[in-house]
Amino acid sequence: MRQIAVAAAIVMFLTPSPARAQLSGAAAQAESIDPPWGLRLAPEMTEHPLPANTSPAVFGIGDAADGDEDRDMSLKGHGELRRDTTIVKGDAVHYDMDRNVVDAYGHVHVVDKYDVFVGPEAHMHVEANEGTMTTPTYHFNLTGGSGSADSIDLIDNERSVIHHGTYTACQCETDPAWYLKAASFDMDQGSNEGVAHNGVLFFQGVPIFASPWLSFPLSNARQSGFLPPTFSLSSTNGFDLTVPYYFNIAPNYDLTVTPRYMSKRGAMLTTNYRYLSPTYSGSVTIAYLPDDALTKTNRYSINIVHNQNFGGGLAAYVNYSQVSDVNVTTDLASNTASLVNGQDIFQQEAGVTYNNGPWSVVARVQRWQSFSTAPPYNRAPEVDVKYNQYNAGGFDFGAEADATRFTISTADSTEGSRFTFNPYVSYPLSGPGWFITPKVQWHYVAYDLSSIGSTAPTGQPKSFSFNVPTLSVDSGLIFERSIRLFGTDYIQTLEPRLYYVYTPYRNQTFAPVFDTGEEDFGLAQIFTDNTFVGGDRVADLNRVTAAITTRFINQATGDERARFVVAQQYYFTNPQVTLDPGAAVTDIRGSDVIVGASLKIGPGFTTEQAVQYDEQRNQLDQGTSGFTWKPGDREVVSLAYRYTRADEDLDNEAENQIVASGQWPLSRKLYAVGQANYDMVAHRLVAGLLGIQYDADCWALSFAVQKYTNISTSTTASSSATRVLLQLQLKGLTKIDNGLAEQFRASIPGYTPLPAPPEPESRFSNYE
Template sequence: MNHWFFNFWLTLLLFPGLVQAVGNSAWDCEQNSNGEWTCLNQGTPAPEPAKPQIIKTEKKPQAAQAEIIAAPQTVPLESSPGPKPVAVPAPAPDIAGATDAGSGPNLAAPSAKTQQPLPASQPQPAAVSETVKPAPAKHRVHITENQKPQLQKVEPKPAAAPPVAAEGQPDGWTCLSGSEKSAWNCNLVGTDQHGEAQPVAISNESNSFRLLTPTFSHRQEMQFQQLRSEFNQDPWQGCENWSGRKPKMVGVSAAARDNAVTDVTADFSEAFQGEVLNFAGNVDLVRADQHLKADQASYDTVAETMDAQGNVTYRESTLALASDSMALRMNTDEARMRNALFISGDGPLRGRAAAMFRDNKSQSRYTQTEFTSCAPGNQDWIIHASSLKIDKDSGKGTAKNAWLEFKGAPVIYTPYISFPTDKRRLSGFMAPTWGSTQRSGFYVAAPYYWNIAPNVDTIITPRYFSGRGEMLSNKLRYLTSISQGSFGAEFMPNDQKLHTSRYQVSLKDKTNFTNHLNSMVDLNFVSDKTYFNDLNNALGVQRNSFLHSQANLNYGIQDLSVSTAIQHYQSVDPTIQSSALPYDVLPKLSLKMNHNFEGMPLRIGMDTQYSDFYHPSLVNGQRMMVQPSISTPFESSAGFFIPKFSVQSTQYQLSNQNVNGLAASINRTLPIFSVDSGLMVEKSMDFTDGAYNNIIEPRLFYLYIPRKNQSDIPVFDTTAYDPNFNSLFRENSYSGYDRLQDANQVTVAGTSRYINNKTGLEPLKVSLGQIFYFQDRTVTLTSLNQTNLTSVPIQTSKTSNIITEVSGQIDEHLSYLTGAQWNAQDNRFARGQAVLKYRDQPDKIFDIGYRYRSATANPLLAPSIVSGSTNALATISLADASFRWPLFNEWVILGRWQYSLNFDKTTESFIGLEKENCCWRLRLIGRRYINGATTSSYVPSNLTPENAFFVQLELKGLSGFGDDVDTFLQTNLNGYHRAGYFN
């Protein structure tokens, strides 16, 4: 809200007589070329607004050299050099008694700034006559080389009638206070009862405390708002979230400007020999994207130079300026200005300068300047500098002898600083981060971004931990025509607690050699198991117990794909024993083929894989698997019936066996037969809130696999799938190829859903299913070759758990998800969850849920045991709530709380505040977590919660944005995305 504007209208409402008296007591006079004085508000106060007064005096001698045309005029000018045809509309006599253009010359009236009051020594007129002249008739003047102006009469446009007041409503102004961020909203109905608006003094006072006085006054902020409105597209559009897309401003080419016509409108004009044109009073020049306004201006059509004085504003595609005076060379875009205000729309960037020099369309220089990327009306941060240079070609700005002011207080001085003026990458320091952890103490990081080449950059980050010492990290990124990737490294020469060096390296690459051939590399290594727990700062989180590295090469065409891969695992959890480390795969070769025959229900497939498994302390082996398949799918909109037959043959060649008497070569060949069938029935239903479609989908799935003892086969990369509704229809309950279940079973399931015909939302979806077994299941994950595996009993139950899932979308923001698994044999719940979600992206996120899983929820796996115990079952009973919600004045609160009910401990929690506006972004996050609880199935008793704190301040347009907070929130806050994700 502009306080000066509020005070002005309050004065009008409370003291109308005082305002009228002050207005009528002032003299506003000027003398024209004939020596006649024209005055406003002369005489005693009257109920009607003051009218112009004309006083006859002696005429002064006139200059006789210039051809002069007086009146409001429009002058279209060609932009190329040399005298060109000029069209100038010349009106009838002005208010001071000037005649038509042919009746005699009149000097251009001085601007408002050069008007002088009536001198005290001037004798007072004996009589004053008030006259009201009709609107002057306008003329257009065509000026060509070596010819005098030719007049053409222009019919004036009819004036628009003022709005008519409604019945019972008085004439006058009606004003509303507007919103918190907008000014008064005023509308005139009928005639103005109080005369023309009077200028009001603007106060520089501010309601908020500042150590320094505001850099830009209220009047200058209003000028910035005016310059902002000159752009076709608001430079600060959507600036609240600068990680989103910004409006791209497109400039006009030099050729377009050269071919454009220059139009000039002014109250008075004069032409000298058809080459030099002088304009006075409301000068308005337009050429292509260039727009200039001034009180006075002089245009040289030969040199194509424009000199303007008094309230000068200039705008083009990506730049807007305001100044007292301006010299502009139109054909080269050179300019000089004094006491200038400027807005560079590419940044956006705004500021003021004692002098501005524009060398060309791309480069500009400023002296004794202050600038900021904050939107007009916001002065939260400002840089003061002795000189500033902006280069649009490179997207870089530089300043010398600069010091930063933040929230009205001086912060830092630097003799030199560079910053980006648009979204292009630019070398320089990014936003620093600092925080504190219990393991490493206070830490601070100051990342430096180095734009090495258009396709190569790196971020070099020196870090300091008060409890451990210095660390240097680097992340290099590259991009080529076929590949993209990054190389990262961290090195701490001496950990003051462990008295040893520590390091981490990583390499990521994706390459597309052709449309069918590509590769992927993801290699990672750390110096020790506790590296992430100790040095991954306040926001670091390592969810996995193993650090995975892999590389693969893929080739794919229609119906055929071939791939090769290697895999390696490194333990990063000190509680994991070496025998539990997964196998390395060096290498793995896969061939897959699928083909559908047109015109007939026939599908054939082939799945082939060769793998070489290595472990330092367990049995090693090579595995070759071949599985051909054939199916005859019958599918339609009403349902489907798909019988399928396949044979899986697996050959093992083992080495490094720890148990004597076991065969080194093992073969397993088993047939697999399945029939999958389902129907879809749709029915329309009417409820009180509207019409719905009810879709019912019953489904039957039969599976048969003969029984074969597989306990002599090692378990290399196989585990049991987690049971859920989709797993009811799998051909194998185990992942990988080391185990193939024995099965003679049928799955009975169904899904019912309701869809709102009007909104398309699905408020209710219910799924229910169960497997009925016709024989016991004897195939388990027990292996004679691996004594480290816990034995799993044979499954003798006749049915599986009853699995149900219920979900729905209540409205476009609110949804829910529930599910449960009931163990009918033990008469208890094996699993359960309930989650309520609210999404109003990107600002409003709220989740609350509960999850339960018994230690024996999956009968194909050994019961989960608490680490360090021999009999304590690790049942999960976990409550979880997370949120991100706006508070006030752009402040946002976010957090998460995860609580283990069976261990009576908080496993993860954090709370944070975030403020982001068009000027800066601040993030404060406090975190309390159990470092080392890599899974939620157990919380080791010897671990205690740790505290950490994180701070990040980013000055938009000055420093780059780090990704630590965004990465942390995407991992720990369900539903969180960067703002750019929604654009």
């Protein structure tokens, strides 16, 4: 039986010290952790720092005790010594008060703040938290890491050195899925870092990696260390291995260095530097492959992004990309990047912006590194000023002025400067269930050309201008009624809308096409006053757009359960302005009919359909139909059908594709992912992905087989290839990384990554 009197006697020998939890005065009041919302601490849990130059009291307890007063004390039978956050337990505990040293023997437990060490004996300097243990086992509470060793040296309350030991973050007493075995470990809780010297990594009992030096985190906080490596095998790169290393330089700076080896091409290095501050942020990414074994050239890509906030609405930005050749984005895309691309232009832009109240100003230089036979124009430079004022005596008014100098790398091309000025004024009127907005605009465009290409119209002047007015009226009604469907109360709306626009014809034959194209036709663009995007063309229109929408809204939740819309444009006269001055004018009286619908049928089930139908030709131009079912986390299935009737210039090759994707649990730990894009015209699989993810307690494995297609560019034909991807993540050893999750997220709408590791435990979780 323990003798409580023994504990009291030992305390009397020691220097008194204030208790760590006091219950008097303001300190006795419960405190809020995170005002104004948070849990309230019980008074007993409040911790108080000791006054300066005051040592914590030492408490001892045991079945029996003997010793000399103020010199030493021996505790026998369940001996226990406590000082602050350090606890020493053993069958026999001897405490030398003069040297402040404790020796413990037999079933020794040493608890040092967050960590627990167990062994046959321990020798500790109590005040310095310094000591040694032989053949210990240990557990680090913040990470759940554990292991065993021949011996361990405790340097202080944060650092320790393990000799000939093991380390694992797996929560099992025997046979962990992975573990490190090393000649020595340096464990530093202060810097949250462990370092293994001359270590070997074992997975499922098999050595898979050896290194003279290996760093790993001791908490879930951001820390320097290796990210999970990724393996792949493809027909273009052969065996492909990337091993990223993350440098946590500062709380607002980090660097990821990614060595990569491709058996068919050679060694490559990618660096990604990120920075963040209250006034600026950005990143610099550089990839370099010297002497590609296939192309016999040095290959690289550079991407720089910077955003600067000067305050007072003034800001600046840089977005710069450069590559060695057009195929870099396809040949050297990362193991986890989406490979369905065909990029042949790269933006190089820098600018200054100003936003203050109604004013918005952008001054920029925009250039392009282009590998296309029809590259875009550079803006060198451009200044754009916008002013918008709302509800000024009931009026909305504003203007946009833009001055741009256009240059291009293609020889024998038209170049020069363009100035546009577009003022407007509108008077919105609205009431319960209705609105009407008349609007007047003016378009002024002036050109000063420095060179004229051979494809320009005959008689092309260098300086000219044109003016075009526009009148539009937007109006609509909103009707509501209460209905009951399938036992649920809904509000049904009926929303007819009419939009009329009139723009007279102005001859724009001599206007070059610097940045202008025809606008896409769809619900998002049907209520606009111009069928062109850009500043070089203003369409002559005498047109009305009619649409009607009905919605079903759950009265109890406000959730929109269904929406149906029908819209069409009607032309009173044929538009004469075309993008190409030599193009024939098309006889148009009515636009295609657009029909759309979206439904939420049940929990997690949504479906959307849209159809664009050409009444004049009695044919379907575009159509999409799809549904998504997402009943829970990591449970999603999507199916979509897309159809587009291509233009005759494209040899009538219409888009006719079915896209299916999904993520679904096969068991508690095993998940399947997949995606397929099948072209019904070419009768082939354009892109496909099939993978599995296994999420164990202390490791995760992702595996995928992917077929991808590189879209043809001006210099390369389209091609397809297959690759195999594999990533192993050892939790607690490598930092958490999205890895293949980025590829799965890009391919599968609604994809959810595997669960994150649990938060670290409190030091009170395993309190002794």
